[in-house]
Amino acid sequence: MNIEWKWDAAIPVAIESLIRLADIANGYKSSILFGKKQMYINGKVSSQVVSLFLTMKCDQTLSVNVEGEDATEAFRSIHAYIHELMREPDAVPAQAAQIKAVHHHPFTQAM
Numbered sequence: 001m002n003i004e005w006k007w008d009a010a011i012p013v014a015i016e017s018l019i020r021l022a023d024i025a026n027g028y029k030s031s032i033l034f035g036k037k038q039m040y041i042n043g044k045v046s047s048q049v050v051s052l053f054l055t056m057k058c059d060q061t062l063s064v065n066v067e068g069e070d071a072t073e074a075f076r077s078i079h080a081y082i083h084e085l086m087r088e089p090d091a092v093p094a095q096a097a098q099i100k101a102v103h104h105h106p107f108t109q110a111m
Contacts, residue, residue, distance in 0.1 A: 001075045003064040005082055011057045013085050018053055019043045021085075024077055030068025032078070038065060 022043030025032040034041050035055050041048045056062050062082075066075045 001066045001071055003062075003066075003075070003079055003082060005062040005086075007060055011053070011060075013056075015049060015053050017085055018049050018056075021078065021081055022049060022052075024081055025064075025074065028068070028070050028074035028077075030066055030071045030074045032068075032074060033065045035059075035063055036061075 018041075020043070022034075022041040025034075025041065026043055031040075033039060034052050036059065037055070039048070039052065041052050043049065064078055064082075066078065068074070
């Protein structure tokens with residue numbers, strides 16, 4: 001399952017929000033990888049969060065890949081948190097930001 005969040009202006013989140021996102025992801029057994037490089041991010045390791053922030057700033061995209069035994073629950077939590085971030089007062093205007101969530105059926109992933 002993949003989430004892709006794109007924006008056209010300045011990065012729409014603060015580092016603190018990414019720490020919270022990583023903490024949410026770290027609470028699940030599933031493999032949750034961020035960015036084009038598919039990085040595991042530990043919210044307690046600041047250098048990993050800063051690296052993700054800088055990558056997001058350059059790419060103007062946040063990609064999240066979720067796979068594993070509790071992937072559906074993890075996917076829903078992460079997706080909900082990203083939508084919450086998009087509603088924050090300093091977030092990128094709705095017309096400039098796009099979020100695409102793709103829930104792949106297990107049988108179609110192998111094709």
